[in-house]
Amino acid sequence: REMQAAEPADMSGYERVKQKMVRPPFAPQHEQVATGGPKIVEVEMVVDERLMVVDEDTGASIWAMTYNGSVPGPLIIVHEGDYVELTLKSLGKNQLEHNIDFHASTGALGGGGLTHIYPGEECVLRWKATKPGCFTYHCAPGGAMIPYHVCHGMNGAVMVLPRDGLKDAEGNSLTYDDIAYLGEQDYYLPKNPDGTYKTYANAGDDYAESLDAMRTLVPTHSVFNGSVGALTGARALRAKVGENILMVHNQSNRDSRPHLIGGHGDYVWESSFSDPPLTNMETWFVRGGSAVAAMYKFEQPGVYAYVNHNLIEAALLGATAHFVVDGEWNNDLMEQVAAPRPIQS
Amino acid sequence: REMQAAEPADMSGYERVKQKMVRPPFAPQHEQVATGGPKIVEVEMVVDERLMVVDEDTGASIWAMTYNGSVPGPLIIVHEGDYVELTLKSLGKNQLEHNIDFHASTGALGGGGLTHIYPGEECVLRWKATKPGCFTYHCAPGGAMIPYHVCHGMNGAVMVLPRDGLKDAEGNSLTYDDIAYLGEQDYYLPKNPDGTYKTYANAGDDYAESLDAMRTLVPTHSVFNGSVGALTGARALRAKVGENILMVHNQSNRDSRPHLIGGHGDYVWESSFSDPPLTNMETWFVRGGSAVAAMYKFEQPGVYAYVNHNLIEAALLGATAHFVVDGEWNNDLMEQVAAPRPIQS
């Protein structure tokens, strides 16, 4: 193994900082423009297999495999040139082997080859963030276990900001007031002959039946942040007129096409932060196995639905989140000239 | 409601023009480069629920929900900075509630929140076209009714041209000789146990069975301009060698990948008109819930098939249109050096 032969890297010159992981849809504390030189950013993630309700209406549930208890796993934010040093632990109560593959990293299957842990184990992986952009991470234990784990929620995103922050095509700085971190998850839940969803006693028990369901390539659910309605109603995202919101959308497996009903993607980075953003998009694209960022400045108050604009997936499979935006209505942008009334002529 | 508190906008300084809607695949009269300042462009659309044949061969039919009687609805063309003032009416004979969500607009769910009308009603909505590009519009009455209406044909496109017209990446003007407006529609028609398509007495009667079919995410049909063969044979699109045709492709729900067999997308705007067009594409992409524009200068005479290049969808589900192009053949570009003959050696 070439790896064993290599000298450990000398990291003595680098400042270490801890990044406290927070629950989605929130983003960890971070600088948009880096101060100082590259750092070692320490993060900790704990693998937690847990039974989660996917849809309260039908009682559909899944033995989710999670990083830190949430689907998606937490958002990590660093700057280009920083090092991510992850301590990955697996709770002793877990059933399965897990690891982590960071699309943002280089080598060893994205770190997947160096992080296989069993329940009760931990490991530490350090990698350098050389590519700026939003990147998926996910569990990838090998073979059919890869889609099985990923489709059970075991994925999340890293955002690697350029050291001097985001820019438009002309090089002007783009800053945001807040981040909304949305993970879209496709589930393939096995069903009973009567159409109800199967339940299982333990993580892993649904393996064979999940693979059969996955092979159809048609998910039973596609949801934001773990379950139907996780980001609607009382749990909707909040913003104000005039605020720039950076929407980070992670989909580790399946294509998606986000759209903000009533809004736009003013700036959309589908590829990476080293390319100029696309502008004024109605609907953007998440290549399955990607995280993308889209920035929008809200201009009107009200409720905005953030959807996967395959509207069947949005309305029937669960891919709908809400932004509730406060502020003053602007009749120049849109005005209801005549409210619904009987036809006049 | 903040909306009620806002002062009506003062539109007294703006010229009003009426744009006469025309039937797809045609485009309304318009200027490529705007003369004068921003205008208020008045358009009228009438919601019309009507039984339509989807495929003459099988007799498959649908109670289509239409804007102005066609699938897709009419193309609206304005310039950036113009205002669109829509009068939306619903025929008294209709069965269902409808509205309209313009992806090009800002706020109130794209106007969807301000335009819910019942049969026999009308309303008037004005919105400012602040983003240049091609944009979908569609009915979005809420919940599962959204994909149900959209997948019954209730969608179309707005093109918002830059005031000084289209440009290539270097800023050179790009003008077109004609527009071909193609709406691709995915239908999910319920079937009888023998595989024939179900028929229904009234609009709305297929609701539950349509939702079941939609949940498979696999359409029974994907057609241009409402039905199989609507733009082939005697109804093919026409052009001449040397003409630049702007193909506006609307797909309000499902991804598509247009390809012109024998031609290309010389310039393709997948995102908006504020981004430089992609060039020389073999096959471009319509993110589900988008309208895109592609420009091509025909260089050879003959028949060109414009297809969704999932060829199964093109050949078996109906996603094929034809351009018939007149002009002179150029043997420098392509020559049949030897016609089919027995193998010589």
Place this chain on the structure above:
Amino acid sequence: REMQAAEPADMSGYERVKQKMVRPPFAPQHEQVATGGPKIVEVEMVVDERLMVVDEDTGASIWAMTYNGSVPGPLIIVHEGDYVELTLKSLGKNQLEHNIDFHASTGALGGGGLTHIYPGEECVLRWKATKPGCFTYHCAPGGAMIPYHVCHGMNGAVMVLPRDGLKDAEGNSLTYDDIAYLGEQDYYLPKNPDGTYKTYANAGDDYAESLDAMRTLVPTHSVFNGSVGALTGARALRAKVGENILMVHNQSNRDSRPHLIGGHGDYVWESSFSDPPLTNMETWFVRGGSAVAAMYKFEQPGVYAYVNHNLIEAALLGATAHFVVDGEWNNDLMEQVAAPRPIQS
């Protein structure tokens, strides 16, 4: 027919060179930067219908329709302005009519209208490569036969290089050390009631049942270079740390989203070579009916999986290839700080 009226092109001033087709994943000998003026590049392809095993594990097989005996057909490489002169032959033992549609060409359905040959026949087609980029070619005999042939393996790619080679967005030359040519093939294999795959005596015998399977839009297999595991294990692709590899990915029918596990797309041309490449992509997109190129400089030794990052397709349908990369591990880029061990605290 306008074609018959046109004067044959005078090609007397052009040098003729033969390009020897080689078996995928290899690329024919070529110059990255063209020396001299445009040439006529002569290629020969032989249509060969042959029974191929798709998956050794299940015995799944198909009467593949191939150009030169392989799925995908051979990669052709020319420079912009060159002429491709193809002699297309169909073996006498074949059963079906075939032709070829080059997305890179202009007119006559990409040459499809001029190349219909029956078993024992040949024809010669010359076309000018006016558009730089990677382009699909495929059989397109008409109607449902189009997806039937394409989904039986009858497709491949042409790369049309700019005369002065590939460039980044700033105009700097980008050169590669090697090409890996991957064709992703979606198969729709008919099954027996017990779930085993059907077998057929002759090419064409599976027509009706294949169309039924295709209509689901869900492939039974999606594989690189013809069969499950064709590019893994002993048949893996090889590279060295420091080498730039150009990965040419052809998918003639269905969208794909390539990802190199542990690596990236440093430069990705999704549209054509006349657009600046996208950079630092985690996962790129192949619009169904396209060929794309992605360049990556390997920075770490080890095994890299090149997958369609719908991980279900990668792991269950077969869309996985391997690169085995030799060289020295770099602990600065990634280091296993602590190997798996019991949780410390």
